Amino acid sequence: MTENGTSIESPNRPAPKLLDQVRDAVRIRHYSIRTEEAYVNWIKRFILFHGKQHPRQLDAAAVSAFLSHLAVDGKVSASTQNQALSALLFLYQKVLEIDLPRIGDVVRAKRPQRLPTVLSRKEVYALLDRCAGTAGLITCLLYGTGLRLMEGVRLRVKDVDVARAELIVRDGKGGKDRVTVLPQALIAPMQAHLATRRALHADDVRSGTVGVWLPDALAKKYPNASSEWGWQYLFVASNFSADPRSGIRRRHHYNEKLVQREVRRAALAAGIVRPASPHTLRHSFATHLLESGYDIRTVQELLGHADVSTTMIYTHVLNRGGRGVRSPLDAM
Structure with missing residues (x-):
């Protein structure tokens, strides 16, 4: 495994699956099991949304389309959308070692200004x-x-x-x-x-x-x-x-x-x-x-x-x- 968490391919051993590479990269950075589960789940959903295409074949526009879908069709909260973005950035930057250009044209989920519930x-x-x-x-x-x-x-x-x-x-x-x-x-x-x-x-x-x-x-x-x-x-x-x-x-x-x-x-x-x-x-x-x-x-x-x-x-x-x-x- 390389320093940044990606796996080294061996000529006698098949390359690990993408989600296993994600898990390895998460664990080498000592992220929590909850973060690991969340990242893997969002990456799965991203791949399914784009017809099971490999993320290497997708670009920043595909990431923007998925995030917009979450806000428009999924009606997710702003924090949920940000979590999905973090998972995809981790995938491209730390696992695939691909620098995505600035992600624009994303329909942002609204972050409501709510006061916390306080009991007397x-x-x-x-x-x-x-x-x-x-x-x-x-x-x-x-x-x-x-x-x-x-x-x-x-x-x-x-x-x-x-x-x-x-x-x-x-x-x-x-x-x-x-x-x-x-x-x-x-x-x-x-x-x-x-x-x-x-x-x-x-x-x-x-x-x-x-x-x-x-x-x-x-x-x-x-x-x-x-x-x-x-x-x-x-x-x-x-x-x-x-x-x-x-x-x-x-x-x-x-x-x-x-x-x-x-x-x-x-x-x-x-x-x-x-x-x-x-x-x-x-x-x-x-x-x-x-x-x-x-x-x-x-x-x-x-x-x-x-x-x-x-x-x-x-x-x-x-x-x-x-x-x-x-x-x-x-x-x-």
Whole structure:
């Protein structure tokens, strides 16, 4: 395999299929499995859209036609269209090593200016009060720390510092690390969960089934790390599953879909009529901090936003009426 991720053809071995070349190029750059699946899916759709022609036979106009089709006929969102464009640029630049000219005449999907859904404190308390089990603990953690859902389920034991009441988010959005607060209200539940989790880890060690996926080349650098307590996922699945890349059977992190279902169930039980998801709790965390008087730079650091302008959107949904204006009716 070459440095840029493309495979070297051997005279005694058939050249790998295009999608396998894409997978190799993604993995050599240590992209996530979700990125790999998304890129492969978009490239498949692009090839099918053009009658199964090989991408080498297609040009920038063909890419523009596909992206326009997504916006006009598929009615996809702007972020979905951008994801498809990223996948195709990756295909041409990193796999096929073809520089596409500037892609013009693309019908761009409209990016609506929407405010995030924020629950009131009363609604959040009602929702959390109806959550239970591991999914309930993760739900409380998402609101109490402002983590994204995948950041929550991918936490490792070593990233939880109960003594300092803080969490370290590794490789968050944009590949960045950050530190956020661990709520005092979750110290005791977290300690109880860690005790249960350690007992499960000990069982796996005794049975010889202990192991966890490690990022990048850490598995080669630290051969024993995958069985060490600190590297284990904090929240794990109850059963073993095969790694989609290596095929190794081990405990994966807790299924994020179970958390999504628990939040929906709890919201319905609490009588919340607005759509509520795990990400809604992140929005509520940020807004409630601003309502409590914390400065926006602090909130930006806790959320892991690269630009404070992203955090500024929460100033528009503070629970003080439109733009903080006091209605004249309230003065009567």
